[in-house]
Amino acid sequence: MAESFVIQGGKPLRGEIKVAGAKNVALKVLIASLLTKDELILHNIPVIDDVIRLLEILKSLGIKSNIDGHTVSISSKNIKSTTVPLEVGARIRASYLALGPLLARFGEAIIPNPGGCRLGARPIDRHIEGLQKMGANIKYYSEDGYFHATTKKLHGTTYHFDKNSHTGTEALILAAVLAEGETRLQNAAEEVEVDDLIQCIQLMGGHIERKPNREIVIEGVSKLHGAEYTIMSDRNEEVTFAIAAAMTKGYLIVKNSTPHTLTPFLKEFQKSGGIVEKISDTVTKYSAGKKYVPTHVTTLPHPGFMTDWQSPWALFMTQANGSSTVHETIFENRFSYVEELKKMGANIEFYEPKINNPKDYYNFRWEDHSDGCCQAIRIVGPTKLHNAVLSMHDLRAGATLLIAAMSAEGKSYIQNVEQIDRGYERIDKRFKAVEADIIRVTEGGP
Numbered sequence: 532m533a534e535s536f537v538i539q540g541g542k543p544l545r546g547e548i549k550v551a552g553a554k555n556v557a558l559k560v561l562i563a564s565l566l567t568k569d570e571l572i573l574h575n576i577p578v579i580d581d582v583i584r585l586l587e588i589l590k591s592l593g594i595k596s597n598i599d600g601h602t603v604s605i606s607s608k609n610i611k612s613t614t615v616p617l618e619v620g621a622r623i624r625a626s627y628l629a630l631g632p633l634l635a636r637f638g639e640a641i642i643p644n645p646g647g648c649r650l651g652a653r654p655i656d657r658h659i660e661g662l663q664k665m666g667a668n669i670k671y672y673s674e675d676g677y678f679h680a681t682t683k684k685l686h687g688t689t690y691h692f693d694k695n696s697h698t699g700t701e702a703l704i705l706a707a708v709l710a711e712g713e714t715r716l717q718n719a720a721e722e723v724e725v726d727d728l729i730q731c732i733q734l735m736g737g738h739i740e741r742k743p744n745r746e747i748v749i750e751g752v753s754k755l756h757g758a759e760y761t762i763m764s765d766r767n768e769e770v771t772f773a774i775a776a777a778m779t780k781g782y783l784i785v786k787n788s789t790p791h792t793l794t795p796f797l798k799e800f801q802k803s804g805g806i807v808e809k810i811s812d813t814v815t816k817y818s819a820g821k822k823y824v825p826t827h828v829t830t831l832p833h834p835g836f837m838t839d840w841q842s843p844w845a846l847f848m849t850q851a852n853g854s855s856t857v858h859e860t861i862f863e864n865r866f867s868y869v870e871e872l873k874k875m876g877a878n879i880e881f882y883e884p885k886i887n888n889p890k891d892y893y894n895f896r897w898e899d900h901s902d903g904c905c906q907a908i909r910i911v912g913p914t915k916l917h918n919a920v921l922s923m924h925d926l927r928a929g930a931t932l933l934i935a936a937m938s939a940e941g942k943s944y945i946q947n948v949e950q951i952d953r954g955y956e957r958i959d960k961r962f963k964a965v966e967a968d969i970i971r972v973t974e975g976g977p
């Protein structure tokens with residue numbers, strides 16, 4: 532049933548809040564359980580819709596799991612199917628990562644075309660090409676919407692990513708770890724979430740090493756064993772909290788904080804006038820400043836300013852005194868929140884930056900870029916935001932609109948909050964505990 536948030540804005544957030552485990556690691560380590568018959572015990576798993584749905588998908592393959600608080604015990608001893616069902620698989624983008632492990636262990640896999648956040652075309656050509664080089668035979672049938680894959684045996688290869696791919700790198704690691712021989716991934720993604728997955732697989736007995744110059748070398752092993760692993764904090768959630776504190780003119784003392792994963796964000800936040808205090812190695816206090824200066828950010832692969840941070844950042848810049856810009860280079864369609872912020876009075880316009888060679892410059896395929904949309908926005912502030920009825924198209928945009936509503940004057944409504952629930956655990960309850968006024972209502976009444 533569709534749910535909405537009713538938010539009375541204008542209340543400063545104040546108090547302590549704990550960052551949950553990283554969604555973009557949780558989904559991958561759960562998939563890594565397919566690599567062994569033994570039990571994997573995973574701690575700090577966020578209890579979010581994407582995780583619950585992925586566990587359902589894994590259950591349909593015969594995988595047993597048990598959640599106790601934030602610990603998931605999972606065992607792939609008795610796999611009975613190598614087909615990820617279309618109806619759930621297409622809703623959890625990360626489920627296609629099961630392709631490599633299923634091929635490596637069973638020589639076959641049928642996987643639906645990935646879904647997930649609507650950020651553009653989001654093809655997986657780089658993953659497929661890499662797996663084909665490892666000896667997989669993969670065909671996509673548009674009649675049934677599935678990738679059909681088989682292999683006699685995956686073998687090591689050298690694969691060079693033309694452009695950065697976060698999950699592409701993870702997909703090939705998950706396949707190469709049980710392949711025969713050595714795999715070298717060149718121009719591999721450096722996102723810290725990839726390293727967290729690598730650490731978990733190393734504990735399971737995988738031989739994976741990061742080398743200089745964006746190379747990862749994997750020496751295939753014949754089998755992996757069980758392990759116990761605690762996943763990292765969600766750095767995107769920490770950014771959400773920092774911006775929420777600043778936008779609502781309050782403060783948040785953030786526990787399970789990982790500032791070393793947020794360097795480009797913290798630099799811009801402080802430069803603009805946001806206040807950051809280190810309380811301890813794992814606790815950071817974020818507070819509102821008195822006024823903010825405009826900034827110019829361009830999203831980039833690690834170690835740059837992350838694409839996931841650009842929507843809360845653009846919101847923050849509505850409070851800066853002057854003209855700011857945000858240039859998105861990773862996805863061709865990650866500005867769905869702009870029209871919603873404009874409903875609240877934000878002064879934002881699109882423009883197309885002049886780029887000499889967009890085909891090479893942008894991380895997405897330039898042919899997926901539509902002539903009708905732009906890769907950058909100009910935000911002029913400061914603007915006092917007011918209430919509105921809002922809807923969202925992706926997870927980070929959803930969290931951004933929630934912060935906007937908490938900071939705006941009056942009562943706002945956010946519809947179809949399942950996009951937020953996909954990636955943020957009980958976000959309404961956690962914000963209420965730091966003095967936000969949010970009510971969750973189901974369609975038809977509270």
Ligand code: EPU
Pocket residue numbers: 554555558624625648651652653654655656657658659695696697698699722837838839861862863894895896926927954
């Ligand atoms: N791309 C291709 N072909 C490929 C792979 C990627 O054209 O084979 C394009 C994509 O369409 C995109 C760009 O290259 O335009 C970057 O894609 P990448 O593979 O790096 O990103 P992703 O794996 O689709 C992950 C996260 C995103 C996060 C980005 C950037 C997961 C499940 N998703 O996406 O997280 O924004 O990396 O770090 O790990 C989110 O959490 O809401 C989210 C969208």
